[in-house]
């Protein structure tokens with residue numbers, strides 16, 4: 001840095017966070033950085049902030065080096081100063097984004113302090129864009145004040161403080177919670193004209209990738225709570241929503257704004273920006289007559305075969321891919337060399353756990369046969385059961401998922417819920433009963449690949465129990481395998497797991513739960529699935545081998561999926 005260069009000495013020109021020209025370098029006489037007051041804009045000690053995705057964030061660092069190369073060990077006081085200054089700086093940028101105008105909104109950050117946390121919160125009712133580090137409170141996890149604002153000890157803590165604590169207590173890994181008064185968030189809570197829906201669902205937007213573990217074509221579900229006269233009165237509802245939606249990292253407040261959190265302040269901010277983007281998109285889409293909760297009929301990257309000329313009219317779910325994961329010639333020699341396929345029982349594994357769709361059975365069977373069966377046979381099924389009272393429960397599900405005006409027919413409710421892939425207990429019950437009738441009457445036969453039965457027989461002969469784990473209910477699983485294209489396979493299966501009995505398939509704890517229920521170590525189980533997220537979760541849980549199932553019509557693998565051993569037939573698991 002050249003002290004004679006005027007441009008470099010001008011804030012904002014020629015240098016970035018932390019790379020201060022000597023004239024601005026906030027070193028104290030003992031060589032430490034003074035990151036406060038007028039220096040608050042240049043609090044990054046490195047030339048840029050650390051990015052999300054590793055644990056080594058700016059806030060987790062206790063040792064830093066300045067742009068001039070001086071190595072500095074950060075004291076807790078300096079860490080506190082830096083967090084205060086960071087909150088002030090973030091509040092200013094949130095104000096500029098329209099998220100913290102009129103003094104509302106804000107952010108809290110907490111940092112580890114011995115075995116406890118130090119929680120930093122802004123004061124209430126001040127211009128958020130004018131805060132300085134000196135205005136910030138420092139609290140412990142019992143909400144005792146450790147340090148009042150240096151600038152004015154009589155300030156009040158932000159009215160959001162009880163809500164920051166709800167998140168910190170219910171989400172132990174969260175270290176930052178942001179509250180926005182973004183207009184996009186407010187409009188998004190009004191997409192349901194009855195204003196009674198308990199969540200908002202959005203799918204098929206690229207920016208969903210910025211929210212938790214969502215893929216482009218996943219469904220993002222954000223709970224909605226009703227507003228209250230004062231911010232602190234939202235705490236109980238916020239806690240209930242966070243508990244009811246264990247996977248959520250955000251909650252909307254109707255006609256008010258959004259709460260969003262993350263395991264670092266950078267992750268929190270990225271998620272808030274991504275959510276705000278998709279909320280804005282949802283509002284626009286609704287105005288264009290597009291329902292943001294309904295997958296597009298075409299144009300998704302899962303629909304990647306270009307040999308059809310009917311893309312515009314054919315729903316994506318009706319596409320059958322011809323190759324394996326989009327590979328026309330199934331040459332797996334490289335996979336087999338790179339990834340050793342586990343053999344049971346030869347390699348010491350004690351149980352086999354199988355996914356259904358894309359593994360034991362084709363995705364097309366579920367998408368093209370089972371679900372259409374419900375739509376096609378609904379009226380006939382209902383006519384034969386005039387006394388069954390499905391409507392109230394279905395209406396309630398539709399209403400709680402933003403259905404607007406009350407729907408008066410079962411058919412409308414079913415269409416609404418199925419179009420949006422809403423996991424509704426009432427719908428599942430109705431579908432289950434319809435499938436049962438279909439299987440009983442011989443109209444339905446559960447598809448299984450040709451290798452399924454010989455593999456099951458091999459495993460039974462070699463004393464390896466085989467279990468099924470699917471998001472479809474245990475009842476639906478038993479119907480499929482009990483009435484399969486290869487006859488009744490239930491005697492060859494040792495048991496079944498679904499979401500109620502084991503938890504979500506993308507959660508690593510679910511695989512531990514299954515292992516515990518089987519009286520096994522996770523390392524003794526082989527799990528096969530075509531879903532990358534599930535394999536990643538299983539591996540995280542310590543499953544002995546997580547194996548990628550490659551079947552015609554499965555979605556293309558990314559680099560993540562290619563990191564798992566791949567099989568093209570379940571018979572590849574049978575050891576010699």
Ligand SMILES: CSCCC(=O)C(=O)COP(=O)(O)O
Pocket residue numbers: 102103104105106122123124125126157158159160179231
């Ligand atoms: C116009 S702000 C009303 C209170 C509110 O919604 C909020 O977010 C809290 O603001 P505070 O100034 O108490 O941080």
Ligand SMILES: [Zn+2]
Pocket residue numbers: 104105179180181231256257
């Ligand atoms: Zn607010």
